[in-house]
Amino acid sequence: MDKQSFTFNDCLEDVINVYANMVYRIAFSYTRDKSNADDIFQEVFFRYIRKKPIFETEEHRKAWFIRVTANCCKKMWSSAWMKKMVPLEDNIKFEMAETNNLHYELKKLPIKYRTVIHLFYYEDLSIEEISKTLKKKPSTIRTQLTRARYKLKEILKEDYDV
Amino acid sequence: MFKDKYYSMNEEIYPGNQIINKIKSKYKYQCKRSKLKMIFSKPIIIFIVLIICSFTTTPIIAYNVPAFYELIYQISPMSAQFFMPVQESCEDNGIKMEVISTYIHDSTAEIYIALQDLRENRVDETTDLFDSYYIHCPFDTMATCKKVGFDEASKTATFLISITECDNKRITGNKITFSVNKFISGKHEYNHIPVRMDLSDIKESNSKEVSLIGGGGEKYGEYVGSNTETNNAIVSSASMDFPVKGIDFTGIGFVNNMLHVQTSVIDALNNDNHGYFYLRDENENIIESAYSFNFIENTNNGERVDYNEHVFDVSPLEIDKYSLYGTFVTSNLLTEGNWRVTFPIN
Numbered sequence: 001m002d003k004q005s006f007t008f009n010d011c012l013e014d015v016i017n018v019y020a021n022m023v024y025r026i027a028f029s030y031t032r033d034k035s036n037a038d039d040i041f042q043e044v045f046f047r048y049i050r051k052k053p054i055f056e057t058e059e060h061r062k063a064w065f066i067r068v069t070a071n072c073c074k075k076m077w078s079s080a081w082m083k084k085m086v087p088l089e090d091n092i093k094f095e096m097a098e099t100n101n102l103h104y105e106l107k108k109l110p111i112k113y114r115t116v117i118h119l120f121y122y123e124d125l126s127i128e129e130i131s132k133t134l135k136k137k138p139s140t141i142r143t144q145l146t147r148a149r150y151k152l153k154e155i156l157k158e159d160y161d162v
Numbered sequence: 163m164f165k166d167k168y169y170s171m172n173e174e175i176y177p178g179n180q181i182i183n184k185i186k187s188k189y190k191y192q193c194k195r196s197k198l199k200m201i202f203s204k205p206i207i208i209f210i211v212l213i214i215c216s217f218t219t220t221p222i223i224a225y226n227v228p229a230f231y232e233l234i235y236q237i238s239p240m241s242a243q244f245f246m247p248v249q250e251s252c253e254d255n256g257i258k259m260e261v262i263s264t265y266i267h268d269s270t271a272e273i274y275i276a277l278q279d280l281r282e283n284r285v286d287e288t289t290d291l292f293d294s295y296y297i298h299c300p301f302d303t304m305a306t307c308k309k310v311g312f313d314e315a316s317k318t319a320t321f322l323i324s325i326t327e328c329d330n331k332r333i334t335g336n337k338i339t340f341s342v343n344k345f346i347s348g349k350h351e352y353n354h355i356p357v358r359m360d361l362s363d364i365k366e367s368n369s370k371e372v373s374l375i376g377g378g379g380e381k382y383g384e385y386v387g388s389n390t391e392t393n394n395a396i397v398s399s400a401s402m403d404f405p406v407k408g409i410d411f412t413g414i415g416f417v418n419n420m421l422h423v424q425t426s427v428i429d430a431l432n433n434d435n436h437g438y439f440y441l442r443d444e445n446e447n448i449i450e451s452a453y454s455f456n457f458i459e460n461t462n463n464g465e466r467v468d469y470n471e472h473v474f475d476v477s478p479l480e481i482d483k484y485s486l487y488g489t490f491v492t493s494n495l496l497t498e499g500n501w502r503v504t505f506p507i508n
Contacts, residue, residue, distance in 0.1 A: 042181060046188060121165050
């Protein structure tokens with residue numbers, strides 16, 4: 001991660017370059033759907049543009065993006081709109097069949113565990129860091145992670161060492 | 163290891179350039195708004211807009227003058243909604259699709275969409291979205307789409323989409339995603355053209371049973387039956403001389419004392435070439451087909467061929483009194499892309 005600090009006005013493009021993939025991947029990990037990830041991705045950056053938040057360090061900015069993305073995911077999932085929606089066909093195809101299978105299997109993981117799994121396994125955040133970022137108790141994160149791993153073992157069976 | 167697989171899977175996931183450009187555009191738009199706010203105070207803007215409104219009230223004007231819309235938007239989103247509350251667009255393959263305005267009333271949402279070619283002349287006055295547009299919304303709907311205008315100078319075609327909620331309930335809240343993945347243009351119409359052939363030479367034809375994919379006509383129920391899945395079609399021959407480019411004339415003959423006229427279209431799902439035949443007697447009276455039906459077959463190289471067969475209730479004994487005519491529409495340009503706009507409908 002680039003540690004340089006950006007000012008909002010002259011470096012929006014830099015901010016997008018650094019955080020676009022992270023935001024999009026968190027959104028996708030939660031929704032497992034490209035269309036919904038697109039919506040969340042836009043919403044997060046539109047909030048960033050509207051609010052013009054100021055951060056002391058890049059760690060704070062990163063935490064802000066992670067927290068807002070997670071909140072947008074939850075908000076979208078609990079909306080009346082989402083409850084009425086019929087999912088479209090899968091609109092993402094991975095290069096390898098094995099990766100496609102993993103994607104389909106991860107869809108079976110309960111929604112509430114997906115962000116924690118992503119932050120732990122992909123963003124390499126510790127339980128303490130996840131807890132600070134999502135503003136939840138470390139014990140809650142630890143419990144969620146344990147349950148998520150248990151569920152993953154059930155879903156993935158012996159194919160992967162979780 | 164799960165971690166490795168999960169990591170490599172995520173490396174393949176990233177946002178598209180289109181969505182990133184949209185955010186950058188939004189940012190530039192916000193910057194412009196901020197500057198406008200600094201230049202004009204609210205009362206001045208209200209005064210200017212009231213003057214403008216007294217002379218111009220149509221959304222089309224607002225569409226053609228984006229600055230005008232931006233000005234209205236400074237004051238009140240409600241006023242902006244009256245004119246063109248959406249202003250969402252996307253661009254792909256050099257084609258821009260914009261949702262101009264919406265009008266929601268009772269169980270119906272009417273949406274004006276503009277399609278503009280930014281590079282070439284692929285959008286013309288014959289542009290047709292045919293069956294390639296999709297409306298993704300959280301309620302069951304019926305939808306229709308018709309072209310309402312074309313501006314030659316800006317190469318922009320405007321369509322009106324009407325969506326009606328099936329339960330006839332009032333449409334409230336929520337949002338709609340409108341997407342288009344292809345459109346056809348360069349249409350050519352062949353209206354009431356004679357098909358030059360001596361019908362008295364028409365013989366009894368060999369027939370075969372085909373699986374129906376559709377059909378219609380006044381006597382379809384009588385001759386075919388609404389629940390029947392097969393029918394006898396004439397055996398296709400090599401394409402005969404026919405004046406319509408894009409439609410092959412593949413057979414004409416009698417089956418069970420009824421005249422069958424068969425045409426075929428290759429790749430019909432991507433060109434929408436179609437038409438119909440009718441007969442004229444010596445007194446210029448028009449005799450419509452009793453029914454028509456459709457079926458599909460594949461060529462040797464796997465191409466889908468859509469067949470259409472018109473059947474006339476005319477016996478071989480009286481066929482020499484008639485002449486064959488037809489009306490057809492073909493298109494010569496298919497443009498594909500991924501145009502998708504999500505917008506609120508309240």
